[in-house]
Amino acid sequence: MSTSRPVFHTRLCDLLGIDYPILQSGMGGIAGPDLAATVSNAGGLGILAGFLLTADQLREAIRAIRRQTDKPFGVNLLLPPEVRPPMPSTDLSDQIVQTVQTILNPFRAHLGLPPKSERPAQLPDLIPESFQVILEEHVPVFSVGLGNPGAEMVEACHRHGMKIIAMVTTVEDARVVEATGLDAVVAQGAEAGGHRSHFRKPAAGEIGTIGTMALVPEVAEAVRMPVIAAGGIADGRGLVGALALGASGILMGTRFVATRESMAPEPHKKALLERSANATTLTDVLSGRFARALRNAFTDAYAHTGAPVLPFPWQYVNAMDIYREATVQGNADYLPLWGGKAWG
Amino acid sequence: MGVIHDLPGAAEVIEATIREARALLLERFPQMVQLDQ
Numbered sequence: 001m002s003t004s005r006p007v008f009h010t011r012l013c014d015l016l017g018i019d020y021p022i023l024q025s026g027m028g029g030i031a032g033p034d035l036a037a038t039v040s041n042a043g044g045l046g047i048l049a050g051f052l053l054t055a056d057q058l059r060e061a062i063r064a065i066r067r068q069t070d071k072p073f074g075v076n077l078l079l080p081p082e083v084r085p086p087m088p089s090t091d092l093s094d095q096i097v098q099t100v101q102t103i104l105n106p107f108r109a110h111l112g113l114p115p116k117s118e119r120p121a122q123l124p125d126l127i128p129e130s131f132q133v134i135l136e137e138h139v140p141v142f143s144v145g146l147g148n149p150g151a152e153m154v155e156a157c158h159r160h161g162m163k164i165i166a167m168v169t170t171v172e173d174a175r176v177v178e179a180t181g182l183d184a185v186v187a188q189g190a191e192a193g194g195h196r197s198h199f200r201k202p203a204a205g206e207i208g209t210i211g212t213m214a215l216v217p218e219v220a221e222a223v224r225m226p227v228i229a230a231g232g233i234a235d236g237r238g239l240v241g242a243l244a245l246g247a248s249g250i251l252m253g254t255r256f257v258a259t260r261e262s263m264a265p266e267p268h269k270k271a272l273l274e275r276s277a278n279a280t281t282l283t284d285v286l287s288g289r290f291a292r293a294l295r296n297a298f299t300d301a302y303a304h305t306g307a308p309v310l311p312f313p314w315q316y317v318n319a320m321d322i323y324r325e326a327t328v329q330g331n332a333d334y335l336p337l338w339g340g341k342a343w344g
Numbered sequence: 345m346g347v348i349h350d351l352p353g354a355a356e357v358i359e360a361t362i363r364e365a366r367a368l369l370l371e372r373f374p375q376m377v378q379l380d381q
Contacts, residue, residue: 039354237364239362259357261353
């Protein structure tokens with residue numbers, strides 16, 4: 001009998017040039033250059049969060065990763081239809097803007113911030129220039145959430161010798177991205193933290209939610225490309241389970257939030273370490289898109305009103321003054337505490 | 345709020361995940377591992 005240890009080298013490792021089939025999610029505000037580089041140096045694939053960074057910020061962040069590692073890494077952008085290009089802020093209904101500000105102003109008062117009544121400023125169209133930076137910097141892996149990047153982006157990545165992967169929540173969307181020519185797909189189960197990677201926002205958060213254990217084998221049977229399981233995976237048991245379900249690797253997000261290299265605010269890390277197992281909610285009040293996060297005063301109070309939200313990402317951008325001040329004050333009640341159902 | 349000092353590093357998360365997975369296969373599913381080899 002051989003005494004060699006089992007090795008977890010899958011075809012995903014060959015595709016991406018990594019030692020272990022473990023990807024770190026490109027979580028906004030959390031996954032900076034230090035986290036991505038550390039994960040890549042350890043044999044996984046670190047992924048930088050690039051959404052809402054300016055072209056200069058993104059280029060500098062990519063170069064900061066390269067200063068720390070010569071291993072493959074990724075950059076993630078969110079590509080929902082709402083930002084390709086962003087709608088004019090003048091198209092936001094006055095009534096909804098006023099309703100949202102009326103709900104948020106007591107939160108601002110708690111933090112000592114002045115009230116707001118104006119609509120959010122126009123969002124710049126960052127995606128074309130961000131993608132150009134990703135191409136120019138020859139980022140090894142382009143990671144996409146919340147949308148299908150489309151054939152033009154896929155072809156551009158392949159011309160530059162890059163790989164491109166996308167996150168989906170349904171078998172149908174997995175088939176769409178395979179037909180578009182992507183290299184691998186992340187099957188995101190309902191347990192995952194952060195944004196649900198729907199191509200279009202559903203009418204309610206629970207619509208179309210499929211658990212990881214049901215989704216992964218279904219996707220693995222439906223497509224030929226490597227499948228990466230995400231959602232509720234936070235340790236070696238999850239890795240073994242995902243491989244048994246037909247995945248070629250895993251993507252973990254929440255597990256990396258409370259690490260030294262994570263850029264998450266300290267109250268976010270502390271909340272994850274102290275939370276109970278039933279602490280998350282699937283809500284659109286934090287950003288305008290449905291996302292899983294730890295419940296706190298913000299999510300509970302907003303949800304209690306039953307009020308509408310601004311479209312993504314306006315809801316998030318409009319509340320940035322609250323999130324920034326809560327970070328400064330170390331106040332977890334008014335932060336987006338992105339988190340999934342497993343955290344290790 | 346002060347910095348939390350006992351957080352793991354991201355590299356430790358990768359190493360622990362692989363270590364746990366190996367241990368799981370070796371200890372709970374030894375026959376599967378032998379077949380794989």
